[in-house]
Amino acid sequence: MIITENLTKRFGHFTAVDAISFQVKKGEIFGFLGANGAGKTTAMRMLCGLSLPTSGKASVAGFDVFKQTEDIKRNIGYMSQKFSLYEDLTVIENMRFYGGIYGKSDAFIREKTAYVLKELQLENEAKKLVKSLPLGWKQKLAFSVAIFHEPSIVFLDEPTGGVDPVTRREFWNLIYQAAEQGITIFVTTHYMDEAEYCNRVSIMVDGKIEALDSPTGLKQSFAAKSMDEVFLKLARKATRTAN
């Protein structure tokens, strides 16, 4: 679903992403970790077709990140903690809006909207403004909206920041369900317990991918008890800081 080979992005003399190579399989939950400033956001922007790489190769959902950025955008979903939904539109309006943007038919939007409302138990809130919903509901709705057009892969940028522990778990149940339906999940997080929920995890340090394996494999190779420990061992080596 994702293939990168020596993917690199330079800003002037600064190499934000330094020759990263990895592959993500269909239906996989892939955790993309790294300290602030390690280059995660830059890498993610390239994979979403929003930023042109300096060198290397990459394809997402079968489309080339140099030449087919518009095809990539049509075939992926994206959600971040910072921006997800239109607060001044209702729950239903948000879904109709996103469905429309991705060129879905009225019939598809109608059917899918009913399905999502039922799945999230939001039937009674359908006509409420999104800003009136509690944060946890918003995040769950934002995820459902991000996969509303049934993309083959969805990028989640710190989707659970600040969310309460119960909702955080409900959110991960949605992720698992989506993965079971064959949607590939590419997710960043600062919660190390969430790294455990991924099939495989990569850890970026100073623009490079320093480790990539299943959580169990990573703990074994770093002789660590938890993913937290693995992360600390790797990220402490970092020489550059966030900006």
Added chain:
Amino acid sequence: MKAVVAENLVKTYGKKKDLTEALKEVSFEVDKGELFGIIGPDGAGKTSLFRILTTLLLADKGSATVDGFDVVKGYKSIRKRVGYMPGRFSLYQDLTVAENLEFFATIFETSIEENYDLIKDIYSQIEPFKDRKAGKLSGGMKQKLALSCALIHRPSVLFLDEPTTGVDAVSRKEFWDMLKNLKKQGITILVSTPYMDEAELCDKVALIQTGKILSIDTPAGIVDQFGKQLLAVRSDKMFALLKDLKHFEGTEDIYAFGEYHHLVLKDAFGENTIKDFIQSKGHQKVEVVTVKPAIEDCFISLMKAS
């Protein structure tokens, strides 16, 4: 005398139809020199609470004192003696590192030299960049500058609103090490955070959710109150295991917890009955162990009970 006392604080926003109750009769006390954590997710009321205690917002009902001064009548005295680091970076982006620090020292009628010993450990890390504009600093450096500016007048009570939100695990550890050192200097610290694992680093914590305090105690005391047997469970098919265990009759609650699932066991059920159940569902590599609850387990249990 207590460093902070809050009594039945109530704060609401908006009118009738979209009324938000940010704080619902919140009461707690903080001892002098204590590192007190307010732990809760976004929307719990943490920022409203800090803004009331730092005299930047008026409560609708209730009262509070900081260092013995009333937050309404004694606001001028409080402002002189508290340090406040808001969640959003609020220093002057167009001033340099040194100018920002100088500015805050001057406002509080002191000088950098006078209190340098207090901020030395933190400020020395950004001093090599003292001529750089604050707006051009990295996230971690901004945080260190903001903390230095909040400390430069040697406050008796320091309020830190979500200092580690969105910060990676390494920088979070560093920040908590800085707090431990400050505590040694006798400063009372109130810190809010959505990260449950940080609760264990505080002397005392208040767990807060949608404007209500769920529990106040030492981290160990909160864990003691859990009062149920907690099992860590795993198998080769984790998502299926989670779904299967929802139907086990001994399950009071089941949820993912890192590499294991945590199962809160109903009284009168034992470890063995659950092992049999899991194996009967066709799972391999089954592991079941009794574990000590973490603060996050307690938070989940309190949330569901309320």
